[in-house]
Every structure is written in C-alpha cells, then in structure tokens.
Amino acid sequence: MIGHEPAEAWLRRALRTDRLAHAYLITGPRSVGKRTFALEIAQAVNCLAPEVDDRPDRTCQQCRLIERGVHPDVRVVKRAPERRMIAMRASGSPREYADNVEFIQADAQLRPVMGRRKVYLIVYAEELAEDAGNRLLKTLEEPPPFVLFLLTAIERGGVLPTIASRCQELRLQPAPRGQLATALEDLGVESERALQLAALAGGRQGWAVNAARDPALFEQQRVFAQQLVEALRGSRVDRLVRARALSERWYGHPDTVRETLRVWMSWWRDVLLVQLGLLNRIVHLEGSERDALRSAAANVSHGSAREAAAAIQQTLADLDTNVNARLALDLLLLRLPALR
Numbered sequence: 001m002i003g004h005e006p007a008e009a010w011l012r013r014a015l016r017t018d019r020l021a022h023a024y025l026i027t028g029p030r031s032v033g034k035r036t037f038a039l040e041i042a043q044a045v046n047c048l049a050p051e052v053d054d055r056p057d058r059t060c061q062q063c064r065l066i067e068r069g070v071h072p073d074v075r076v077v078k079r080a081p082e083r084r085m086i087a088m089r090a091s092g093s094p095r096e097y098a099d100n101v102e103f104i105q106a107d108a109q110l111r112p113v114m115g116r117r118k119v120y121l122i123v124y125a126e127e128l129a130e131d132a133g134n135r136l137l138k139t140l141e142e143p144p145p146f147v148l149f150l151l152t153a154i155e156r157g158g159v160l161p162t163i164a165s166r167c168q169e170l171r172l173q174p175a176p177r178g179q180l181a182t183a184l185e186d187l188g189v190e191s192e193r194a195l196q197l198a199a200l201a202g203g204r205q206g207w208a209v210n211a212a213r214d215p216a217l218f219e220q221q222r223v224f225a226q227q228l229v230e231a232l233r234g235s236r237v238d239r240l241v242r243a244r245a246l247s248e249r250w251y252g253h254p255d256t257v258r259e260t261l262r263v264w265m266s267w268w269r270d271v272l273l274v275q276l277g278l279l280n281r282i283v284h285l286e287g288s289e290r291d292a293l294r295s296a297a298a299n300v301s302h303g304s305a306r307e308a309a310a311a312i313q314q315t316l317a318d319l320d321t322n323v324n325a326r327l328a329l330d331l332l333l334l335r336l337p338a339l340r
C-alpha cells in the first residue's frame with residue numbers, strides 16, 4: 001500500500017490507542033486500494049502478533065485466512081451478479097455473496113468463531129438498496145462490541161446519507177506517479193516499464209499491479225486510446241457506428257465501457273498537459289500515438305479539450321445512474337472535437 005500514508009498513520013494510532021470506531025466508510029477513486037486497505041484493517045484487528053505495532057504481520061493464521069478470503073469472521077458483502085443492488089433478502093446466490101441485509105443483521109449477533117472481531121466489508125456501498133440500507137441502520141449504529149463494519153465507496157455522496165452519517169470516513173488518495181513507479185520496481189518490474197505503467201495508472205495502484213502482471217491489460221489501454229483517435233478522425237456516421245458498438249457492449253460488459261471512457265478521459269487530460277507544456281516527456285506512448293496527442297494539443301483549443309474531458313467524465317457518471325446508455329454515448333461521440 002503506497003500513497004496512503006495518512007490512512008496508514010491513522011490505522012497505527014487507532015490500533016495503538018485501541019480507539020477504533022465501529023463503522024468506517026473508506027472512499028477513493030476506483031482501484032485506488034480501498035478493499036485492500038479494508039482487509040488490512042480486518043487483519044490488524046484479528047492478528048495474533050503480540051505487539052500491536054506489528055499488526056498485521058500477514059503471517060499468522062488469522063492474517064493468512066483473511067488474505068485467502070476464507071476467515072469465518074470476515075465477510076465480504078457485495079451485490080450478487082444477477083442483481084442491481086445489495087438487497088434485504090437473499091437472492092439464492094451462493095452464500096459467499098451474503099448479498100442481503102437480513103443475513104448481516106442475524107449474523108452480527110453471533111460471537112466471532114475464531115477471531116477477536118467480526119468484520120463485514122460492504123464493497124460498493126453505493127449499491128445498498130434504500131430499504132435494505134434503512135434496515136441495516138440500527139445494527140450499523142449500535143453493533144455488538146465485537147463487530148466492525150467497513151464500507152467502501154468511490155464518493156461519500158454516492159452512499160445513502162443515513163448510512164454515510166453513521167460511518168467515519170477514511171479517504172484514500174491516489175498514489176503519486178513517482179512512488180507508484182518505485183513500488184512497481186520493487187515488485188520486479190523493469191524501470192522504463194514501471195514508469196509507463198505508473199503514468200497510465202493515474203494513481204490506481206491496483207490497476208498498475210495487475211497490468212504489470214498481465215501485459216494484455218496494458219495493451220488493451222493502447223487499443224482503447226487508438227479507438228478514440230480513430231473516432232476523432234472519423235465522420236459523423238463513423239462516430240455513430242462506434243457509439244452503437246459501445247452501447248451494445250455496455251449491457252453485457254459495463255466495466256469494459258467504463259475502462260474505455262476512463263482511458264479516453266485521461267487521453268484528453270494528457271492533451272491538456274501537453275498544451276500547458278507539462279508533459280514533454282510522454283513516456284507511456286509510442287510514435288504514432290504521441291503524434292496524435294501532439295496534433296490534438298496543437299489543433300484543438302484548450303477550452304474544447306477541457307470540455308471533451310468533462311463530457312467524458314459526465315457520461316461515465318450518467319451511465320451509472322441508469323440513463324439511456326445508447327443516447328448518452330451517441331451524444332458523447334458527436335460532441336468530441338474533430339481531429340484532422
């Protein structure tokens with residue numbers, strides 16, 4: 001875990017003074033390491049290391065079971081894949097989803113089986129349905145002393161206010177590029193590649209580590225950027241064809257579409273940086289891609305580049321609030337500036 005020094009320092013202090021609240025909302029950008037940090041807290045409160053300062057040691061039985069996701073007292077609660085929200089009642093999914101609030105309510109009353117604390121890690125707390133969230137309030141407010149709730153969300157504002165108000169917020173910041181590159185090198189990534197990955201990651205260390213292990217992920221980002229450049233050079237009809245392809249993908253593979261738009265947004269941000277003279281060394285791009293970026297920086301006004309990045313960001317947010325995906329993507333593709 002890097003770039004999270006304030007959060008780490010907070011955890012150290014909380015453990016040392018034994019002053020842990022019973023519910024935390026861990027917020028931060030996608031892939032910044034929210035779930036990893038939550039699991040670190042779960043390990044720290046259950047670790048068998050005799051010295052508090054050594055917790056979590058990641059080697060004792062408790063730590064290892066949590067790491068492997070099989071500790072009986074640490075439950076990851078998330079939406080079942082076939083559902084839209086984390087709901088009140090069980091969906092009939094395998095039990096590991098524990099995607100329902102009735103289960104948490106009942107289970108939270110039972111003492112831990114082998115650890116000191118029972119931990120419920122609710123990932124994507126934005127996906128808590130309102131009735132289920134309201135049902136959870138009482139347990140969240142006054143849980144048994146051995147229960148700890150950890151919720152993760154991108155923004156506090158995306159979580160039901162009644163839930164958010166009962167949690168202390170811990171905000172994780174993206175890792176600075178240099179630190180991320182160094183950390184990747186420590187993992188054995190060759191230094192030029194570590195720089196490239198750190199630049200592409202935009203602070204998302206989870207993504208950077210995955211991409212270091214999986215060259216296909218790295219390659220995929222280049223393909224997405226290339227698709228954007230082709231769209232910017234394409235006719236109106238060509239853009240609409242691309243928009244349709246994206247909206248069709250949205251229904252089966254929303255994460256791929258999110259990732260595509262995220263790459264597009266960071267491409268426009270790079271254009272802005274080039275215009276400001278802040279990105280002279282574009283380490284993560286090869287010849288033709290670098291040329292496209294320079295050409296956009298020279299031919300598109302700063303205002304239009306900024307609007308393009310903002311429009312993509314807005315579309316990403318809109319897609320997650322169930323707008324008509326086809327319409328939203330059509331409009332976006334038609335709005336982006338043209339590149340000759």
Ligand SMILES: [Zn+2]
Nearest residue numbers: 047057060063
């Ligand atoms: Zn341990």
